[in-house]
Amino acid sequence: MQFTKLAIIAFLSGVGMAAPSEGGLVKRARESVHLVDCVTYQAADYYADDSKDNVFPGNNNECVTVGFHEGSSTSCRFGTGVTFSWALSSGARSSPNGLKVGTGNNGFHNFNCFRDDNHVLYTDGNGHTCSSIYVCFDSFT
Template sequence: MVAIKLTFISTLLATAFALPAASGSSESPVLDAKEIDARGEIAKRGQGIHLVNCPRNSLIVYCANDGSSSCNSYPSSNNVVRFGSLFQWEGGNYGGTFSTGVVFSWQIAFNAQTSLYPNYSGVGSGTNGFTTFDCFKDDKHTIFNDPNGSGACRAIYYCLPGTGMVGNGRVKEREALGDVAPAFPV
């Protein structure tokens, strides 16, 4: 009888801890198949920054809720930095200023587009002055179409809130082996 009561209590507690607290939010914590990527991992969520190449120019795109479908359409003017031509994202300390005055700066390994870095691997870091980001190599999927009709805009890198150290260890390890030149400030 004691064992049955303990089983019941442990099941009840496990269920209580697994359920979200009532917060007035109607969002369900349950993931559906669309939120899990091909590798079986949870898809990108929360704020994110995408470094995007369109056929004629490059963009920095800010998404307040990276997992929402609103990030799959051309961004509003407050959420995009437009470069006049294609931009090389790798190999330096770069930055772009949004119309709100917020500056996003980043450093991505100069060889991040080589086979040394598979898709979704950490390749650098960034900051917007408020949040530190870890940057990852994306798979060049179409994130949205250019409204000027020039074609598909592709996600080259994405940056998510983190430590700002993603990629640094891997690059430093390769530098020690002589495989790459330094890509990040020491």
């Protein structure tokens, strides 16, 4: 009987310690893949935090592609080994900015792709400006 009471007290005190902290849940950063045009080549650039998309993402987070191929599926493999696949609707390039024009997947979760406004993300090491043509956001945010 005494053992049962001690076991219950130990169990209940453990549950109390597992309660969430006062700060509550913290929203995670918004992942993105920008499909960029860098004058002489096109690439997919991965950003773990889209608010930091104004710099070159690093060699492991960029993969050069042979175009974006509207109306069909395309993919490329990053230096990290992750493959990002996307499918853009026909005529996506002439769609209004902000319109959803396709979907993507990186093997971990899905992305929704939108027509971007061609803003310059960064200038590469050869002096080419890299403009965001499409942006794909993870579907969790």
